[in-house]
Amino acid sequence: MHDKQLPPQSRRSFFKNAAVAGAGVAALTTMGTVPGAGKGWRASAAPPGKTVAIFGAGPAGMTAAHELAERGFAVTLYEARNVLGGKTRSIYAPNSGSTPLPGEHGFRSFFGFYHNLPDTMRRIPFAGNKNGVWDNLVRLEAAMIAGVNRHNLTIPLPFPIPLPQLPMTLKAFIDSVSSVLETVWRLPAQEALFAAERLGVYVTSCDERKFGQWENITWTDFAKLNNSSKEYNRFLGDGFIKELVATKSANCSANAIGLVGESYVWSLLGINNDGGAAGEGNDRVLNGPTSEQFVNPWGDYLRSIGVKIQLEQQLSSFKTNGKHIASATVSGSGGTNAVEADYYISAIPHERFSTVLDDAMVAADPALAGARKLQNAWMVGLQYFLKSRHDLANGHVGYNDASWGLTSISEAQFWKKPLTSYGDGTVKDVLSAIISDWDTPGMFNKKTAKQCTPEEIVKETWEQIKAHVNGDGVTQLTDDMVHSTLIDTGLTGAGTPQIAYDDSIFIQNAGSWTQRPEAATGIDNLMLAGDWIKTDMNVSCMEGANEGGRRAANAVLHASGSSQGAVELHKQFKQLLWEPFKAVDAGLYRANLPNEFDIVDGGRKPH
Template structure:
């Protein structure tokens, strides 16, 4: 079976830890829930960043006997996943960086959720997940398409041949997504090309190509773009097809197809897509912090990592600064940076680059703005029992109606008159708006809210079933990480990593050439590959395992569940490996036989 080429350091770390763990399973220092093994000398870890990656690493390490201190620049935990509350007359309303999904093909993150106690839940925070039953791809002029989840597949078992796979997938595209038959077949063939590609081709060819070019989006119908373009892809991957590698989107697309076939889902019976049953901070992050504190993790909020001191290839200390600029020195045996991609170059000194020249390539990685905006409504409005993608919205909008999934009524927040939260994300900041003809980056906060609301209404109200009216709108909130809106100084402090073509070679491993410096996040090399909570969780586990190995710990490594691969396609991948070596296209790539120069 072909394996995704995990980063070399991480792979070596995992295998060496597995070997170390063999034979000592009975004496593992991994403690049961609510306890941790006593910290031993030489096992102190300073973690910078309290998002999912940093907290995951802290979780894995403290349960294995390490003394862990987490430093976070904000005054809140959770990073991009945290809830962001806004004052509203009689109280606070729950906003967020942007809504989030827990897809069925996530495995590492659900394991963590099960290990976080939550009052009344037998399976901890994991029991706070609620399955989604539908998704909507909305268009203007009555072009809305709502599909049930999981999709009603036109076959009862997995097609046993590649041609059967293409025929079956094409029938799904034609019947459910209303693609013309030629485009439905073409779309199925493109998916077959990716799924049957060897690892060598995925990283050597598709990693270097945009999804737009791979899927031939520029010469396709609007219906085709609704599914294989940004209309639906944006709900699976936090990126845009024209600046993301075909390998990154193809990987998630393949994962989702296996999920639809129930071949790759977490064993939870909660379907292909899930959300939390309340604000993230209340239903996940706060319980997590409480648990980690109870087993020994120390937290310091309002402390930003500002740099490292090194002695050759060894970190001797780190420096953190509070909001006033006051600095303090941090000393530990191991240092783990779990800060965002765009913040790491600020702490990348010449000494660090000299010790590990590969770290300089991090500067080549790119990030993009995906900014959350919440519309607080006086009426409950379920646009769909799941996510909504606004296919004709020039600002790249997606949304979800929160109240239908939350256990706690919205009327218990704020002044008691809010009954729903329409949580949306703006991912395109350079295109002119439909109504004001200004790009989002040119607009004031009020103009951003007004235009976003208008674009959403234009997609929804023409359908006739559900109407959004201005008198429903109680208030709105934009992610406060967006500053200077309406001025040339507009900026955004919570950008996400995008997997632009060729970026894999610039992404670092969890290990560095500096013996006690490690990295975590969804932007390091992970099997999940794309920017998401599962990738961040995996990145935290990889970093924890690297520290376990560096310390010589006898504890079993954190489990990292590999991606699902379909055994039936393995022979085709072996054939494709030889075709790729010979400079020939994939056997299903019958439309365009051109092959890029390697």
């Protein structure tokens, strides 16, 4: 199909137009600057009328509490579980010793294009660290793309890319990306060029088109995955997407994938990365369990600046008085309790917010009804505790032929504390995997993950991983290496029709942007926080949750008339080179015409 879509004459026309349009901006710099990290604020006694109740102690709620407490508000943070961190918290294997074996809901990536979250991390004290918990980040040096019956590809990070001198024309950008896809990712030349051109269409699209057109179609449709080779799909479809966001290309909006994909490309090129010391680079992980190296120190800091933390207290309802919240109710082992505050921030997941969203609240702010239409996906962690050290790669491994959408990382190489200090002392490594496709039959047992018992999930996942890394006369993983395993404790009822997952994540389905609410609602003292509200980051991740918490804190500052400075929001990087293209595209979009470089859809109206 690509040969028909991209005849040589059309490609020459594309490049000619791109070169002409780019010539006028050749002098523009491509290097953006990021505002300096926030210095924090000293806590002070809250003035009258400045009490805040925050429900949900994941990254969003903890961020909002952090920012408001540092600005003198009296904050109480309520969490339904008995630990902080939400989906970011570590989990521990039961009955595995006095110091239980540590696991995660999934390995934690701190991408270089994150800026809001690193700013917060630098402001969380950690003994011996100059830059707080941020100094607990370790730079990854590589990523592996693994396949079945094929040579696995290990890519150094950052990997050498044949770029022209910056600034570059759009033609040079397309040529460079195409070259990378062809030489590094081994795509056929024609498909490498096609993929680069689709990216060129996205980066030259104006914001109106991104949110008015690309937001409303799937990545599958935008990237033409259904008419492409398996290799093209493997790298530009779900094989790549599952390593950035837990969703499927057939469901996720082209705008959401395009945005994070563009940010990732700039990060790979060393542009706009949060950096310095050990944490610089395209991708980073913590040097130990997330709760120990990040979440628990954060909780300690919040308490030190006056935040009251109430665990095992779940938000069950709001009581409204017109466009005003009069009170809230929380429930726990001690019964139900009324909560009264000047401002309320819901930082719980959208599916739980929907359960407390009553008709009176929707009547006060009809935009809140969209939360009921948002959808989730399962991204479940599974740890294999190993008796010996096995570094499959110095970074993440993507199992591109795995039907269950697997990724993993070998943890011990990055941790300061040896694994032998946990459990019975014989565990030396943990292969931390993620299962992100629960509806596709397994490669070996031919069952979907949702149809499997816990034992079947463990076995099938292990077999899929071994099929990718064992071969060509090399055996990296064997069954006798496994000491024990741990499935994400949020998964319940496995092997029964009642299987459920308590820690699912929000997915950015095509068209969902208009259903997502803002941090400030039509109810004057109710604010929302999380990666599921409208954020600049757009996709589900810790950075998006942190940004959502910052937006909620700013909404409280605005509503209260506070004289304290607003919380800084680090916007997504914008390549100055593309601005003239976007300006042209804005005119085309308003005239109901396609993007000028959109050869594939050149005859189709955008809306």
